[in-house]
Amino acid sequence: MGSETADHAQILQAARNALAFQQQGGRRASGRSIGRRSAELKRQHALRKLMRASLAVGVILLAAIVAGFVIGGIGIGGFLLTLLAMIGAAVFFATYPRLKIPALGALNRGDVRATVGRTQLWLESQRADLPVPAARQLDAIGTRLDALGTQLAGIDPSEPAVGDVRRLIGEHLPDMVASYTRIPAHLRNETRSGKTSDAQLSEGLGKITDEIDALSRRLAEGDIDALATEARYLDYRYGNAIEDKS
């Protein structure tokens, strides 16, 4: 009997741990990309690493073969040395260079679409430092940023809305997150003028989410209008919309 209660306690404890783990975001919390664009950046980086590693291994192999021909066989020691060198090179190139997380100030440089990817990468790196609700909001922002990035593809960069996108995701969003993470962890729960830092962060991220939605709507507005115009034109041209005017 006694062992059974111990089992129960153990099971409950395990369940509690699992719940806490899932509440933290589960396995997705670490390493998961918050958007397609950052995932793509990571994939490219991994591919480059793989290329470098295989190139290094190839070079070492070639060197060993050449050395074997020149000195007439490298022997078991040479073989082991080659093997070791190959493993070493593979490990080294699989680790370095690490994927550089863009610096806060560098987010907003260059093309807007690149800014989207960079911001996603940067947000991923900050995700672990944020409270769970904020991290969830960040995930939602990540998917929205993907959609925004796709929309930005066909849009003239001199359009005023593009400037707003740049400011929002290149400055306001990272600034919000960065100013939160700079606050020491034990002070984040303290209430200042009615609000904790956590609540303020949540509120700010909510506002940013809404603003991304609004921007996305604004970017699509031209196309929506164009469709309406086209429909109305067909009315005029092939319907009888003009007859009541003439």
Added chain:
Amino acid sequence: MASTGADSAPTITLTPPDPVPVVAPAQAAGLVPIDDGKKTELDKRADAFVADLIAQDSASPEFGQRIDQLTAMGAKEISAAAGMSNRFLDRPIRAMDKDSGVGSDLAALRRTVEELDPGKKGVTTGGRKFLGIIPFGNSVKRYFDGYVSAQGHIKSILDRLASGKDELLKDNAAIDVERAKLWEAMGKLEQMIHIARTLDQKLEDAALDLDHTDPAKAKAVRESALFYTRQRTQDLLTQMAVTVQGYLALDLVKKNNVELVKGVDRASTTTVAALRTAVTVAQAMTNQRLVLGQITALNTTTANIIDSTGKMLKDNTAKIHEMAAASRIPLETLQRAFQNIYETMDSIDTFKLKALDSMKQTVTTLSSEVEKSQGYIARAQATSSTPGNAAPHPALSLDGGI
């Protein structure tokens, strides 16, 4: 006199729209109706806001926060409407350019038609006399041969006119869409104006009540809340006036386009009618079979034009034919047909002159009004970007469930 056929076509009148008048901010409100249910709801919100404001200590940050919310009231609506004002200023200006595109085609048509004019060619000096003087056939034949060589040119001009007309229709479609959006923006502004005015009234009442119980708070309400409410009301009214004017200006451009389309239709049909008359007359006079294949093809398309002139053309063709065949003076009929073209083009010219005038006038008033409103908009944007509590109170924003 040949009082039938081509002659009987009613003269076309193209009425240029009047220029858009200046809309004073005071007149601007009330143009877009708000239904009563919405009005009571807005009133309730204003009530709730005032009650909330009065409940705060006038020196507390909460009171200041409410004042900030008053200052930000309607900022979103104003900037949304202002964003459209640049575009509606753009329209009349572009419309004036488009006129000239159609205008040059019309001028080209006129030149070509004038070359075929039997009067100018000296083919006629009156039917019978002409037959008496000139040896039978040749010169007349040569005259009608001119049609065959000109038909390709005329067809290309008419094609260009048709595509110009399509442009105008497309322009009108875009204007319709834009006007629908402006109407929506105006509806929102109207609601904000209603809220602002109700607030004004309620705050005034509240201040009067407070005079006896809490004079300090009454002063705060008057000096900050009421002051900013009135300022916002003025901003909203100014933006409303500009938007209304833009709305009217778009209508002006649209009417202008509709008239131009009518003119283009009419010019095409009268031209085709003249050419058909020429075919009949040629047959009657010289027994010459004038083959204007391209024009005949055009004729069917022109007859399909939705406009009533298409119908007129169809009805009259039979008459023209009959008359030209029977008349002893067929050339006069042809002359009449040419006269019809000239009349149409002249009326288009006068129309365009007047329309351009009212368009210019509209652009001038609009740009000065828009410029005036820029000051207010700048204020609206400045308040919406002040740090702190720039977001309007839910009671003062239209997003919440309206």
